[in-house]
Amino acid sequence: MLFDVSLVITLFIYSLLLKVSLSEILPFSLIVLIASVPLALPATFTIAMALGSLELSKKGILVTRLTAAEDIASMDVLNLDKTGTITENRMRVGDPIPFNGFTKEDVVKFAYMASDEASHDPIDTAVIMCLRENNIAPEKYERIEFKPFDPSTKRTEAIVNINGKIIRVVKGAPQVIAQMSEILDIQKYHSILEKLSKKGYRTISVAIGDKEGKLKLVGILPLYDRPRKDSREFINEIKKLNVKPKMVTGDNVLIAGEIARQVDIGNVICDINTIKQLEEKDRIKKIEECDVFAEVFPEDKYFIVKTLQDGGHYVGMTGDGVNDAPALKQAEVGIAVANATDVAKASASIVLTHEGLTDIVEAIKTGRRIYQRILTYTLNKIIKTLQVVIFLTLSFFIVRFFVTTPFDVILLLFLNDFVTMSIATDNVRYSMKPERLDAGKIVKASLILAFLVIIESFFTLWLGLNPFSR
Template structure:
C-alpha cells in the first residue's frame, strides 16, 4: 500500500522550539496517550476455551459414558473435576497474562523530544501533537511527524508491505511505526495513537506466547509417552475383546489412560514459570522481548560484550589532544565540535561540545550534517568559512587519516601514546570541500565501570566466559582489559575475525563483524550471548541465542534482541543467567516428574488389568489422581531452587535414562503396595483400589520432592506454595480414603494409611540414595561430554 505525495507532504505547523510542560499536560488530556487500545478478550470466552480441546473432549466423553451406564455420581464428580481444572487453568493463564502485560508496559520505546527548551528522553506513549522530536538511524518513528530538518531513508515495510525504503525530506511525513535506515531528522508530531495515519505504533515485545526450545523438547518426549499409552490402550481393548469384558466399562478406562499421558498443565506451567521470572527480572533491570530468552540464558557459556558503556562508564571527558603541524588546539577542538551534534545525545559528541562550551568559542552554523555511521566509522558536517564551503570530519583515526590522505603509520605512535591510558582516540580532519587536511587526534577518557571486574568474575564462576568486542584500537582495548582482569590474546582487524580466530579481546571490530563472530562460536558448539546498541548490531543480536540490547540501544537493536537492559553495565546479565538457571531447574523438575509418573501410572493400570483381571484403580480415581498431581506440579513454578554452577542444557538421553530408572523403581513400589494389600492384608478389591490410589498419590508427591533437588532431598527447603500444596494433597486424599466420601472409593483404616505413608517415606529415602549420582548436573555441559 503506497501513499500519494499529497498525503505524505502536507502543510503542517512546525514548532522547532518544542512545547512547555503546561502545554504537554493540556494536550495529553485532550488527545490521550500515544498508544493503540487493544481489544481485550472476553474472560468468559477464555474460560469456556478451557472446556474445548482434546483433553476436555476425552473427559467429557468419559462423563457421557458414565451417565449412560447409570453411574450418575461418578459422572457428577467427573463434571466437577472438569470445571475445577478449567478454573485452575484459567486462573494460571490470567496470572501469566497479567505478568506479560506488566512487562509490555515497561518495555517502551523512548523518544528524544525538545521540551521546556531542553532535549530529553520520554516514553513514546507520552508524546502529544506539537512535540518536536529528533530521530536517528535505528529509531522507530514514535508517532506521525512532519520533518523540519534533515533527510532520511525510511523503511515502511511493516506498515505498507513495500520492501523498498523511501526518502523523506523536510515537509514530508514519517509515519508512526516506520524505521529510519539512514540519516537523522527533527520534526513535529502531527498525530498520535489511533489518530495516526496507519493507526499503528511500534512494539518491542514479541513472541511471548511462542513455545521455547525446552517446551518443544518436552512435548516431543510426551508424544512418545502418548504413543506408549496408545499401544497400551490397544492391548487393553484386545484383552477386553478376548475375555469378553464390557466395552462400556473399558472405554472410560481407556480414555482416562490417554488423558494420563497428556501434560494438561504443561503449557500453563512453562508459561507461568517464564512469565513470573520475566516480571522478576524486569525489577532487576532486564526486560525480555520473548520468554524463551530465559531458557537460553541458562545455557549461555560465551558472552561477547561491547566495551564502551557496558564494561566502561561511557562518561567521557576530553583527556588529551595531539595536533598536526600548523594546527592549534582551539582549531582542532572546533573542527571536532562541528562534526558533533547535541541532539543525538551521543556521549562522544557531548564531551567534545562540553569542552568547546568551556572555552567560550562559538561554532559557526552548520549547513549540513551526516551523523556517525558505524559502517563508515565517521560523522561529518558542512559549514561556511570565509565565504567558502568547508567540511569537518570526525571518527576512527585510521579512517579519517586515510580520507584526508595523511600518513597513517606516522600517527601510529601518537595514537598508541594517547591510548596507553585506555582513552578512546578520534581523528579529526577539515578543509574546503574536496580538500580535507588531517587536523590531529582527540583523546576521550572512559574509565572502566567500578563493578565490571567483579561482574566478569561472577560470570566466570557461573561458567560464562566474557570476551571484549570493541571498535577501538588494540592499544586501548588491551589497557581496559587489563584493568578489568581480562587476560588473553588480543587481535585486531576484520581479517582475523573472518578467519574464525578465537581470542579474549577483539579490537577494531565493525558491527557487521559481530555477526560472523557469533557464528564462529556457534559453529564450535557454544551458546552465545552478544551485546549491542546500534542498528548494524541487529543481525548479530538476532543470530545470538541471547541477544542483549544495552540501555542506550536503538529501537531496531532492541527489537532484534531477546532482552533489553534498562541499566548500564552487565549486572543485568548476571541476574538473567541466575534466573534462567532457576527456571531451568523448575522445568527440569516438572519434566522428570511428568515422565516418571506417566510411565508408572500407565504401566501399572494396564498390566494390573491384564495380570489381576480387574481394574486396579477405577477411572474416576485415576482422574482424581491426575488433578491432584497437576495441582501440585503447577506449584513448581514458585519452587525454591538453587542456581547451578555450570550452564544448563537439555540432554534428552540422560533425561530419559534417569526417568526410566526412577519410574521402574516406583513401579516396584506400587506393585508391592497392591501385592501386600491383596496377599498379606487380604483386602477386598474395593479397598485395594483405594490403597492403590493412595499409593499413586503418595508416590507422585514424593517423586516431586525427589527430583526437585539434584542432591539429597533435605539439601534445600521446597518453596512455600509447593510445600503447602503437597501437605494439602496428603491431608485431602487421606481424608477421602478414610471416610470414602461421596462414594468415590471404599474407606480404609487409619492404620493402613499410616503404614502406607511410612512405607512411602522409607522407599523414597532409599530411592534418594540411587537418584543422587543420576541427577547431579544431569544436563550440564560436563555431563553431556561424559555421556558422549
C-alpha cells in the same frame, strides 16, 4: 506414547481373552491413554517462564520474548559490544600533548575553535567539556566558516578571525593532519601516537595555518571512553557462572587490548578480517578461542553470532545502536542496554532499564531457576505417567481385575497434572553452569525413579490384598 499404546492394546486383547465386558475395558483403556498425555506441560512451561519474567521486570529487566527467560539459562557465550556497553559511551579528553612551542591550553583552545556544540559530535562535545571543566578561557575570535566532520576527509575545519588575522584551524585523524602539516620530527609524532594507542586512547591532532598551504601542528589530543565502573565486576561474575564473555569493537587491536586488560575479559585479541578468510571449521574454532574481536564492522557482529551458533553454542549479544539490531535478533538472547535505540530494543529479547550490566547476572540466575522448575516438572510428569500406565496395566495381568476405577484415574489426572503445576513456583537454586535439556539423561533418570515408584505401588497392592497384613 507408543509404549503406552502398546500396553493398552495388549491389555485390551488380554481382557477379551478373560471375557471381561467391553463396558469395563473401553473406559479404562481410554483413561489410561489420556493419563499418558502431558496435558498441563505446555501450560506449566508458560507459567514458569511468565512468572520468571515478572520477577525480572521487578528488577528492571524487561523480557520481550517469553522463551528468552529460559534461553538465557542455556547461554554459554556472551558477546559484549564495547562502546556504550562495556564503556560509558562518553568521550573524554586526556592530557594534551603540545608541539612546536604551543602549550597544552593552546591545543584545547584551537580544538575548541574547530568544534561545534550544535553538531552533537562526541569528539566536539568532549573538547568543549574539557575546555569548560578546566576553566580555559578561549581567545576572542569570530568564526567565518565551519566544516563539520566528514568521514571521507576525517577532519573538521574552521576559518576564524583572531584579532584581524584569518586563521585556518583543523582537527582530525592524526594520519590526515600529518599529511596536511609540516612536522619536523615525524618519527617522534608516530611514536607518541603508538604509545597512546597501547594505553587505549583514541587520538586526534590539531593544526593551524593560513587559508592555503601547509599547516603547523599544534598538538595531539588523547581521547578515551573509559569502562563503566561495574564492567570488571560483571565480567568476573559471568565467568564464575561459566559464561564466556567476548568483547566486540570497531577499534584497532591496541585500543581493544587495553580496554580488555582493564576489564579483565581476556588476552586473545583477534582481527575479524583475518578470521573471515579461514575455512569454516577453522573459523568456528578461532572465534571460540578469541576473547576480543577488533576492527569489527556492523555486519561482522551478525557473522560472529551466527558462527558461534554453527559451533553449537547458545549465544547472547548486547548492544545499544541501530547497527547492533541484526546481531541482537539472531542471538538466542539479544540484550539491549538502558541507553539503546528503539530499533535495538525492538530487536532484542531482553531490555535493561538500569545503567550498567550487572542486571544480566541476575537474568542468568533467574533463567537457570526457571530451567530447574521446568526440569522438576518434566521429571515428575514422566515418572507419574510411567507409574500409572505400567502399574495399572501390569496389575491387571497379575490379579486379573482392575485395581482402580476410571473415576479414580481421572482424579489422578487432576492430581498429577494440575496440582503439580505449582512446581512452576518451586523454590530452587540456580546452577553454576549453563543448562540444556538433555532428553536422554532425563529419560534415564525418570526410568530409574519410576522403577522404584512402581515397586512401591506393587508392594502397597500386595499389602492391600494380603489377608495376613490385616
